[in-house]
Amino acid sequence: MRIVLLGPPGAGKGTLAELLKENLNIVHISTGDILREEMKNNTPLGQDIKKLVDGGALVPDSIVIKIIENKLTGSYQGGTFGGDNFGKSYLLDGFPRTKAQAQELDKFLTRIHQPIDFALYMEASLPVILQRLTGRRVCKKCGALYHVINKPPQKDGICDVCQGILYQRPDDNEETIKTRMNVYIKNTSPVIEYYAAQNKLKKVNADNDGQYVQGELMKIFHEAGKTDQHKNA
Numbered sequence: 448m449r450i451v452l453l454g455p456p457g458a459g460k461g462t463l464a465e466l467l468k469e470n471l472n473i474v475h476i477s478t479g480d481i482l483r484e485e486m487k488n489n490t491p492l493g494q495d496i497k498k499l500v501d502g503g504a505l506v507p508d509s510i511v512i513k514i515i516e517n518k519l520t521g522s523y524q525g526g527t528f529g530g531d532n533f534g535k536s537y538l539l540d541g542f543p544r545t546k547a548q549a550q551e552l553d554k555f556l557t558r559i560h561q562p563i564d565f566a567l568y569m570e571a572s573l574p575v576i577l578q579r580l581t582g583r584r585v586c587k588k589c590g591a592l593y594h595v596i597n598k599p600p601q602k603d604g605i606c607d608v609c610q611g612i613l614y615q616r617p618d619d620n621e622e623t624i625k626t627r628m629n630v631y632i633k634n635t636s637p638v639i640e641y642y643a644a645q646n647k648l649k650k651v652n653a654d655n656d657g658q659y660v661q662g663e664l665m666k667i668f669h670e671a672g673k674t675d676q677h678k679n680a
């Protein structure tokens with residue numbers, strides 16, 4: 448299965464991807480994580496993009512398209528995300544984010560005969576987004592996600608998984624969250640329409656808790672599996 452996760456900042460794309468990774472043995476590719484890794488390692492790319500990412504603006508299409516193409520063909524060597532070839536099953540989280548990215552992705556996947564199966568649109572409302580993002584904490588070492596209320600760690604400020612230090616992303620303050628929302632509405636709404644026009648858009652109400660969202664997605668998987676069997680019969 449090749450799936451695109453779409454949704455506003457804080458809809459829970461990363462959280463859902465982690466759950467699915469465990470349950471479905473599927474690879475999670477997040478452009479946000481890749482870009483943050485570049486910044487953490489202070490690479491030339493990381494230095495170039497820091498101001499944009501921390502301020503909630505988008506990184507230029509040409510950069511993220513190249514990263515994804517290299518990643519999907521196994522030739523991406525940056526940060527710690529190097530070298531692997533992911534074969535046929537993956538979740539794209541945070542990409543595509545503009546119509547130009549969606550079109551380039553389609554062209555590329557057509558060339559390698561691996562079209563996207565569907566795009567999952569995780570709808571979430573602004574009050575929920577603000578509550579989730581201002582309370583989010585991330586492990587510096589392993590990237591595990593926490594929330595001060597929804598999913599607190601056992602020991603304050605310490606990761607349950609690897610004992611790493613938890614931090615707050617610089618773009619998770621109210622002002623930057625609003626900028627990210629505006630950027631999302633302007634640039635990513637056309638991507639939702641793009642997949643709807645291809646009849647590949649599935650929706651889930653992501654204001655609900657993680658278990659509900661995961662359950663809804665499992666139903667969609669089930670249906671998509673049935674459709675595949677039907678097509679192959």
Ligand code: AP5
Nearest residue numbers: 456457458459460461462478479506541579583594656657
């Ligand atoms: P990115 O990292 O992709 O950020 P985002 O899209 O803003 O999404 P988030 O990671 O903030 O939210 P999420 O939906 O994954 O929520 P999460 O699961 O963590 O991108 C960052 C930046 O990189 C961009 O602003 C841009 O500059 C750049 N960039 C990235 N991709 C790009 C591209 N393609 N083109 C150009 N630039 C690009 O959950 C949030 C919190 O809520 C957590 O604390 C979690 O525990 C909690 N939570 C989640 N789900 C639930 C639930 N169902 N119930 C209760 N709590 C929940």
